[in-house]
Amino acid sequence: MASQDWQVYDRILELRTQWLTLIGEHWQTEQGQRLEYWRVEKADSVIVLPLLDQQLILARPTYRPGVQTQTLDFPGGRVAEDQSPSNAAIAILKRELGVETSAIISLSPINHKGWAINSSFSNQYLHGFVAELHPRTQLDRTYVGATYNASLSGIQSLLNVLQCLQCRAVLLEWHSQQKS
Template sequence: MPLKDWTLLSSEPERFCRLFSLRKDRAVSPRTGRPSDFFVVEASPWVNIIPITSQNDVVLIRQYRHGVRSVTLEIPGGLVEDSDSPEEAARRELREETGYAERVLAPLGAVYPNPAIQNNLCHTFLAQDVYPVGVQQQDEEEDIEVILKPLSEIPRLIRDGEINHALVIAAFCRFYLEHPFKP
């Protein structure tokens, strides 16, 4: 028997935070007929950008992440603000977090970060032939270090756990599906 959508009985806002809100849904299982409560993190769409220079270096960032209380190695990214398209947000985040701009921006697709508890998408873009255009324009809550790594090192950085952010790994997966790795 094919799976069916659950019947939504109610949906209520629970709490609003600066970057997201929490929603409580009550839904009925089509299999058991029993209702259950679910909590959903409502968030704006996000963007991730894989910036590559004309020398095939990837512009990466190191950033302290409060959720894991540690510095992570990532690609630039951030929220799609209300007035932005994902493309506009990608250009803005690249510039703000790294001080770089791109000559070509191409979409690589979108993924749900965690569809079990979140309702948003993360759009990934490839920024090609990036070049420095000025200083970073970090938010007050950001401390970001920009580093360049050869594109050929990315698989090793992922394999060795130096890049361990799931959305960054998903972004590189999309990249390598379109641009297979050639050692």
């Protein structure tokens, strides 16, 4: 089914902050209909699945104002403008788990291009990584929220408590790749 792209008619607002850009525009569809469309653009995200001795490591729970509760998540964050997703993953491991670069045996992308997270209020790409940590790595327990076995039963237990959709997507994709 071939269709023409929509065309921007005019921009109502563009508000830039260090965290996001809010854009309001009028668009014209291929049928000539004019629509008001608002979107938020953000820097790409990275979620890292740290593995230590076949244990998945989650960062300590963090309060999330949007859902008004603490959530258990994998280490994650944004990709800075001048940073690659893999370098962001390394920085995230250091910040959220206290992991030094020398403790990372391998850092493997789960998705090579990043998945589009695209709706009116989120326009970004999500990059997933698995970081295998050296078996002798000693984690500071003040950083660790929980550990789960990387087995099927451990992953199923984790899915019962993991609320973050992005964390769930990265975990399930990694798990599906392990089965192939």
